[in-house]
Amino acid sequence: KQEVTQIPAALSVPEGENLVLNCSFTDSAIYNLQWFRQDPGKGLTSLLLIQSSQREQTSGRLNASLDKSSGRSTLYIAASQPGDSATYLCAADQGGKLIFGQGTELSVKP
């Protein structure tokens, strides 16, 4: 059974800092790995999707990497801004369904 874990559960950083969020999964047989952002009281917004054959994906200040063999993915946020404050969730695609981690709650202080 796939289990997805995110560390840390919460993170507070000053504005401008570069940061890394971690995601690990127990079953490497995945189709892709996705990162989402969730603002309070809102739904999830897709940030990046890494196919199982890829090593990383980039979108603006965000870079996500995937190492299937070790069961790990990281989300790198460069030059963090207060607007980046949200909960970030990763999810492993088991072929038709996503298994989510519990998320990392990020707070970027001005």
Next chain:
Amino acid sequence: DAGVIQSPRHEVTEMGQEVTLRCKPISGHNSLFWYRQTMMRGLELLIYFNNNVPIDDSGMPEDRFSAKMPNASFSTLKIQPSEPRDSAVYFCASSRGQNTGELFFGEGSRLTVL
């Protein structure tokens, strides 16, 4: 495109009442997912459909929960009878293709059962 549309956004009901949550997926998407989010358990997949057919309902908690997708543009999740432990935010999401691909979520329906 309007995105995934869910209704109602908020529902407060009493234990034992029937609850129906509704979802309109993005046009052209042929996979639809129902998730439940709680503080304790995070996001859990309840059921998903592909081309209106239920593919995996192993996440449905018990027989009190049922879901239907009568056509490509509408799905319902019904709880009958509702219990306080069903209180949660219920999300609908849709994607193109049978493998998940990029998932688009609705704003969610916050259910409170008293």
